[in-house]
Amino acid sequence: MAVTLADVAARAGVSTATVSRVLSGNYPVAENTRARVLRAVADLEYVVNGPASALAAATSDLVGILVNDIADPFFGIIASAVQSEMSAGTGQHIGSGTNPRTGDSGTRRRPGAGPALVPAGEKLAVVCNTGGSPERELTYLTLLQRQRAAAVVLTGGAVEDAGHAAAVTAALRRLAAAGTRVVLCGRPPLGPEADARKPKATAGPRTDLEARILQRAIRKVPTAPSPITLAFDNRGGAQRLTEHLISLGHRHIGYIAGPVGRTTTRHRLEGHRAALTAHDIPDPAHRTVHGAYDRAAGYDAALELLRRDPALTAVIAANDTAALGVCAALRDRGLRVPGDISVAGFDDLPFSADAAPALTTVRLPLQEAGARAGRLATGRETPPPGEIATLCGDLMVRESTSSPYS
Amino acid sequence: MAVTLADVAARAGVSTATVSRVLSGNYPVAENTRARVLRAVADLEYVVNGPASALAAATSDLVGILVNDIADPFFGIIASAVQSEMSAGTGQHIGSGTNPRTGDSGTRRRPGAGPALVPAGEKLAVVCNTGGSPERELTYLTLLQRQRAAAVVLTGGAVEDAGHAAAVTAALRRLAAAGTRVVLCGRPPLGPEADARKPKATAGPRTDLEARILQRAIRKVPTAPSPITLAFDNRGGAQRLTEHLISLGHRHIGYIAGPVGRTTTRHRLEGHRAALTAHDIPDPAHRTVHGAYDRAAGYDAALELLRRDPALTAVIAANDTAALGVCAALRDRGLRVPGDISVAGFDDLPFSADAAPALTTVRLPLQEAGARAGRLATGRETPPPGEIATLCGDLMVRESTSSPYS
DNA sequence: AAACGCGTAGCAAGCGCTTTCTATCGCGAG
DNA sequence: CTCGCGATAGAAAGCGCTTGCTACGCGTTT
Numbered sequence: 065m066a067v068t069l070a071d072v073a074a075r076a077g078v079s080t081a082t083v084s085r086v087l088s089g090n091y092p093v094a095e096n097t098r099a100r101v102l103r104a105v106a107d108l109e110y111v112v113n114g115p116a117s118a119l120a121a122a123t124s125d126l127v128g129i130l131v132n133d134i135a136d137p138f139f140g141i142i143a144s145a146v147q148s149e150m151s152a153g154t155g156q157h158i159g160s161g162t163n164p165r166t167g168d169s170g171t172r173r174r175p176g177a178g179p180a181l182v183p184a185g186e187k188l189a190v191v192c193n194t195g196g197s198p199e200r201e202l203t204y205l206t207l208l209q210r211q212r213a214a215a216v217v218l219t220g221g222a223v224e225d226a227g228h229a230a231a232v233t234a235a236l237r238r239l240a241a242a243g244t245r246v247v248l249c250g251r252p253p254l255g256p257e258a259d260a261r262k263p264k265a266t267a268g269p270r271t272d273l274e275a276r277i278l279q280r281a282i283r284k285v286p287t288a289p290s291p292i293t294l295a296f297d298n299r300g301g302a303q304r305l306t307e308h309l310i311s312l313g314h315r316h317i318g319y320i321a322g323p324v325g326r327t328t329t330r331h332r333l334e335g336h337r338a339a340l341t342a343h344d345i346p347d348p349a350h351r352t353v354h355g356a357y358d359r360a361a362g363y364d365a366a367l368e369l370l371r372r373d374p375a376l377t378a379v380i381a382a383n384d385t386a387a388l389g390v391c392a393a394l395r396d397r398g399l400r401v402p403g404d405i406s407v408a409g410f411d412d413l414p415f416s417a418d419a420a421p422a423l424t425t426v427r428l429p430l431q432e433a434g435a436r437a438g439r440l441a442t443g444r445e446t447p448p449p450g451e452i453a454t455l456c457g458d459l460m461v462r463e464s465t466s467s468p469y470s
Numbered sequence: 471m472a473v474t475l476a477d478v479a480a481r482a483g484v485s486t487a488t489v490s491r492v493l494s495g496n497y498p499v500a501e502n503t504r505a506r507v508l509r510a511v512a513d514l515e516y517v518v519n520g521p522a523s524a525l526a527a528a529t530s531d532l533v534g535i536l537v538n539d540i541a542d543p544f545f546g547i548i549a550s551a552v553q554s555e556m557s558a559g560t561g562q563h564i565g566s567g568t569n570p571r572t573g574d575s576g577t578r579r580r581p582g583a584g585p586a587l588v589p590a591g592e593k594l595a596v597v598c599n600t601g602g603s604p605e606r607e608l609t610y611l612t613l614l615q616r617q618r619a620a621a622v623v624l625t626g627g628a629v630e631d632a633g634h635a636a637a638v639t640a641a642l643r644r645l646a647a648a649g650t651r652v653v654l655c656g657r658p659p660l661g662p663e664a665d666a667r668k669p670k671a672t673a674g675p676r677t678d679l680e681a682r683i684l685q686r687a688i689r690k691v692p693t694a695p696s697p698i699t700l701a702f703d704n705r706g707g708a709q710r711l712t713e714h715l716i717s718l719g720h721r722h723i724g725y726i727a728g729p730v731g732r733t734t735t736r737h738r739l740e741g742h743r744a745a746l747t748a749h750d751i752p753d754p755a756h757r758t759v760h761g762a763y764d765r766a767a768g769y770d771a772a773l774e775l776l777r778r779d780p781a782l783t784a785v786i787a788a789n790d791t792a793a794l795g796v797c798a799a800l801r802d803r804g805l806r807v808p809g810d811i812s813v814a815g816f817d818d819l820p821f822s823a824d825a826a827p828a829l830t831t832v833r834l835p836l837q838e839a840g841a842r843a844g845r846l847a848t849g850r851e852t853p854p855p856g857e858i859a860t861l862c863g864d865l866m867v868r869e870s871t872s873s874p875y876s
Numbered sequence: 877a878a879a880c881g882c883g884t885a886g887c888a889a890g891c892g893c894t895t896t897c898t899a900t901c902g903c904g905a906g
Numbered sequence: 907c908t909c910g911c912g913a914t915a916g917a918a919a920g921c922g923c924t925t926g927c928t929a930c931g932c933g934t935t936t
Contacts, residue, residue, distance in 0.1 A: 114524075415765050889927105893921085
C-alpha cells in the first residue's frame with residue numbers, strides 16, 4: 065500500500081541502497097543519479113518510514129520535552145526555545161552529502177515541492193505534559209525510551225519524594241544507557257544515584273562492605289553520563305528579591321510559596337529565609353502560605369496572609385502569575401500597590417513588565433536555558449564543566465515595590 | 471548492548487513469540503508462563519523497542535497534536551485534554567489478554583515496579599508547536615507521517631493562504647492514506663480538495679474536460695476520509711457578543727481583530743459585523759484594528775482605537791489575553807471599566823473570570839473539544855454525522871460590560 | 877602493459893519485533 | 907484404544923530500511 069524505498073528505487077532505476085544514500089546524504093552519489101532519485105521521490109510522494117529507519121540505523125529523531133504544565137508560559141517559553149534549536153539543525157540539506165567535489169549543497173527545499181523535503185536529520189521535538197504528576201512523568205520517560213528517543217529534556221522543578229526521585233533517576237539512567245541524551249533544564253541536578261541503581265534492591269546496603277562494593281560498582285560504570293544540568297539559581301534569586309524588599313525598609317513580608325514538595329518551592333523559600341536571617345528579621349511561620357502557581361492561588365493566598373497579619377507591608381509570590389492574583393486581591397480589598405503593599409513575583413514572564421503596576425520580579429533566562437538545552441540535546445554544544453551550569457536570575461525592579469514609609 | 475526480546479525469552483526459557491504475546495496481551499498464554507516472562511522483563515528492565523515493533527506491526531502509538539502557540543493557555547487546555555484521553559486507554563493491562571478463561575485481568579501496574587509496566591497500547595501524545603508558521607506546520611506533518619503516527623490533531627485557526635491550504639490538505643490526505651487518523655479541533659473544515667491533489671500540477675485544469683476528469687478522479691478515491699472536524703462557532707459567538715453590547719446600548723464599538731489571514735480572525739470579525747449590520751449600525755473601517763493574541767497587542771490596539779475614535783464606548787478584543795491588555799491600557803489612560811468603556815474578550819480562559827473586573831467573554835468549550843478530539847483520535851468515539859461537528863460558545867456576561875449611559 | 881586507486885553503485889545481512897502456520901500435549905469421545 | 911480437538915508454545919518469514927563489503931569502470935602510475 066504505502067510507497068517504499070524499493071518503489072522509489074525501481075522508478076529511478078537504482079538500488080534501494082542508492083536511494084537511501086541520497087536521502088540521508090552521507091555517501092557520495094553521482095549528481096545525475098541523485099537527481100533521478102529525487103524526482104522519483106517527489107513523483108511518488110515518498111516519505112521515509114521512520115520506524116524502519118530507526119530500527120535499521122538504531123537512531124531516532126524524536127526529542128522529548130517534559131513539562132509540568134503545558135498551559136504555563138514558563139514552560140511554553142522554554143519548550144519553544146528548545147524546539148527552535150532543533151530545526152536550526154546543521155544546515156544540512158537533502159543530498160548535500162559529503163561529496164567534497166561539488167560545492168553545491170544539494171537540492172534545497174522548494175515550497176510546496178513535496179513531502180520528502182524535510183531535511184534528513186531534522187529532529188521531531190515534541191512536548192509531553194506531565195501535569196506535575198510523578199506517574200505521568202515516569203510513563204512518558206518509559207514511552208520515550210520505548211521510542212529510543214534521541215534526547216529527553218526535563219524542565220521545571222522536580223517532585224521531592226525519595227521514591228519518585230529514585231524512580232526518575234533509574235529511568236534516566238536507563239535512557240542514558242540506551243544512548244539517549246538527557247538534559248535537565250531549569251531543574252536541579254539529580255541526587256546521588258546510590259541505591260536507585262536497581263529498583264529491585266530491597267533496601268540500601270546493610271553493611272559497610274556491601275556499601276563499598278556498591279560504591280565501586282557504581283563508579284565502574286564507564287558511560288554513566290550524569291545528565292547535563294542547566295539549573296536556575298532559584299535560591300539566589302529569591303534571596304536577592306527579599307533583600308531588595310528589606311533594603312526598601314520592609315520588615316513584615318508575606319511569602320506565598322509554590323506547591324509543597326517541589327524543589328523550586330523549597331529553593332526559593334530557602335533563599336527568602338536566608339535573606340531574612342542575614343538581616344535578623346524574624347520569620348514567623350504564619351507569614352508563609354503555600355499555593356499553586358496560578359492566579360487564583362495567588363488571590364486566595366494574599367487574602368489569607370492579610371487575614372493572618374494585617375501589618376504586612378509586602379508580599380512575595382511564588383511566581384508572576386500568582387503575583388497578579390495577589391495584586392487583584394489587594395485591589396479588591398481597596399489596597400494600592402505599591403502604595404499600601406509592595407508585591408513581587410518571580411520568573412519575569414512577558415506580561416509582568418506590562419502589568420499594572422509593572423511587576424518587580426526576578427528574571428529567569430528561560431529562553432536562553434531552553435536554547436542551550438536544545439543545543440545540548442542535539443549535541444551541538446559542549447556540556448559545561450562538571451555537566452552542571454547554574455543560570456542566575458536578574459532582579460528586575462519595577463513599579464510594584466516601593467518603600468513602606470512613602 | 472540493549473536488552474532485546476530474545477534476552478527476555480532466554481531468561482524466561484520461552485520463545486520470543488511468547489514474550490511478545492505476553493507483552494501485547496492479545497493471545498492466550500498460560501498463567502505461570504506469563505508470570506515467568508513478566509519476571510524476566512522486570513529483572514532485565516526490558517523496554518520494548520518501539521521502532522521495531524512499529525515496523526513489524528505496522529502501527530505506532532504516537533499521536534501528534536499541532537498547536538499554534540504552546541505558551542497560550544488556549545492551546546494548553548486543548549492539548550492537555552487531548553492527552554488525558556490518551557491514557558484513559560481501553561482499560562487494558564499488560565497480559566490481560568483475550569484469555570476468556572481467567573477472569574483475572576492480568577498484572578496491574580505496581581508503583582516503582584519497573585519500566586515495562588506502561589500498558590501496551592498506551593499512546594504517546596505529544597504536542598508540536600508550529601508557532602503559527604505554515605512551514606513548521608508542514609514540517610511537523612511530514613515528520614509525523616514519517617513516524618507513521620497513529621493520529622494527528624490539528625488545533626486552532628488555520629492560515630488563510632491558498633497555497634498553504636492546498637499543501638496542508640495534500641499533507642493530510644497523505645497522512646490519511648497512510649492510515650493516520652486526522653482530527654481538526656477548533657479549526658474550520660478543510661476546503662474542497664480541488665487541485666490540491668497533486669502539488670506538482672502546474673496549474674488548475676485548463677479545460678472543462680480536464681476539470682471533469684479531475685473531478686471524477688477525486689471522487690473515485692474510495693478511502694478519502696475527510697478529516698473529522700470539531701469546529702468552534704466563532705462567527706456565532708462573536709455575533710452574540712456584539713449583540714450583547716448593542717443591547718446594552720453601545721453604538722460605537724471598537725474591534726480588535728486577531729492576526730490577519732487567519733480563519734479565526736475572519737470568522738469572529740464576520741460575526742461582529744453581522745450583528746452590527748443586523749442592527750443597522752455603521753461600521754467604519756477605522757474602528758477595527760488587527761493585532762496578535764497577546765496582552766501587549768491588546769494594550770497597543772486599545773490606545774490606537776482610542777486615538778482614532780475617542781467616542782468609543784466599548785471595545786471587543788480578539789481574545790481574553792488581549793482584552794486584559796485593553797483593560798490595562800484604559801486604566802493607564804484613567805478610564806474605568808466598564809464605567810467609561812466596556813470591554814469584552816473571547817475564549818473564557820481561566821483567568822478571565824477572576825480578572826478585575828471579571829471579563830465578559832464567550833466561553834469556548836476547549837476542554838470538551840480537546841477530550842472529544844482525543845477520543846476521536848484513538849477511535850474511541852464515533853465521528854459526528856458528516857464528519858463535522860460545530861461547538862458553540864456561551865456568552866458569559868460578567869462585570870466588564872455595562873450600559874454606556876450609566 | 878599491468879597494477880592500482882578512486883568514484884559509484886549493488887548485494888545482502890541484519891536491526892528487533894509481530895504473526896501466521898505448525899507442532900505438541902492432554903484428554904474426553906467414539 | 908485411537909482419533910480429534912482445545913489450549914499453548916515455537917519456528918520462521920517478513921516489516922522497510924541502513925551499511926559493510928564487494929564489484930566495476932576508468933584514469934593513473936610504475
